[in-house]
Amino acid sequence: MKRFRQRYYDFFSHIYDRFVALHSADRGARLRYFLADKTGLCRGDKVLDICTGTGTLLHYLREKVQGEGLVAGADFSIGMLRAGKSKIPDHDTIFLVMADVACLPFRDVVFDAVTCSHAFYELKGETQNRCLQEIGRILKSGRPFLMMEHDVPKSFLVRMLFYLRLVSMGPHKAREIVRHERELLLRYFRSVEKIPTPTGRSKVMICKG
Numbered sequence: 001m002k003r004f005r006q007r008y009y010d011f012f013s014h015i016y017d018r019f020v021a022l023h024s025a026d027r028g029a030r031l032r033y034f035l036a037d038k039t040g041l042c043r044g045d046k047v048l049d050i051c052t053g054t055g056t057l058l059h060y061l062r063e064k065v066q067g068e069g070l071v072a073g074a075d076f077s078i079g080m081l082r083a084g085k086s087k088i089p090d091h092d093t094i095f096l097v098m099a100d101v102a103c104l105p106f107r108d109v110v111f112d113a114v115t116c117s118h119a120f121y122e123l124k125g126e127t128q129n130r131c132l133q134e135i136g137r138i139l140k141s142g143r144p145f146l147m148m149e150h151d152v153p154k155s156f157l158v159r160m161l162f163y164l165r166l167v168s169m170g171p172h173k174a175r176e177i178v179r180h181e182r183e184l185l186l187r188y189f190r191s192v193e194k195i196p197t198p199t200g201r202s203k204v205m206i207c208k209g
């Protein structure tokens with residue numbers, strides 16, 4: 001099943017950036033700037049973007065650490081990582097790591113922030129819980145995990161597509177997310193704050209533990 005999902009994302013990686021550019025209302029990349037801003041990162045900090053896909057967010061995170069520190073992206077799709085690598089200039093300090101978020105290959109307590117953009121809802125079954133556990137393990141105390149996701153859409157048709165995406169994670173997980181997202185996050189973090197994004201269509205959950 002995992003291999004099937006990896007292949008699905010490998011296939012998707014060939015058109016992913018074009019697909020996002022076409023269907024997104026966020027032409028000026030305001031969402032990426034917004035998320036990077038909310039990390040509170042400073043020069044020299046270390047940040048990890050999980051489920052990084054083609055790594056677009058990494059370039060905005062690098063601005064925050066001002067070329068020092070560490071900017072890393074993790075993903076389990078080699079296709080997505082290859083597409084991401086092609087966007088990174090030679091000798092750049094952005095690192096891409098092939099890894100499943102259920103088992104992150106990093107030491108305890110190393111990162112100043114962990115981000116996840118429009119991917120958490122796609123994690124299947126137990127992977128979500130294991131991912132949150134892993135984030136808690138690798139984050140420094142008091143530093144944030146920021147999860148950006150679509151908020152429940154107002155338009156009926158788009159709302160149906162949103163629920164379909166959730167159900168693809170498995171009916172139980174979908175129900176848990178819709179009704180008890182905050183409670184799920186509070187199992188792993190001490191505080192959870194929800195803030196709307198400038199597009200009005202997404203939200204950022206800022207979790208600290």
Ligand SMILES: C[S@@+](CC[C@H](N)C(=O)[O-])C[C@H]1O[C@@H](n2cnc3c(N)ncnc32)[C@H](O)[C@@H]1O
Binds near residue numbers: 056
């Ligand atoms: C919808 S894309 C989001 C990509 C990127 N974060 C963005 O905002 O454009 C979801 C990404 O999550 C990755 N992914 C899904 N399940 C994963 C897992 N268990 N471990 C690591 N990456 C995973 C996929 O390979 C894919 O690149």
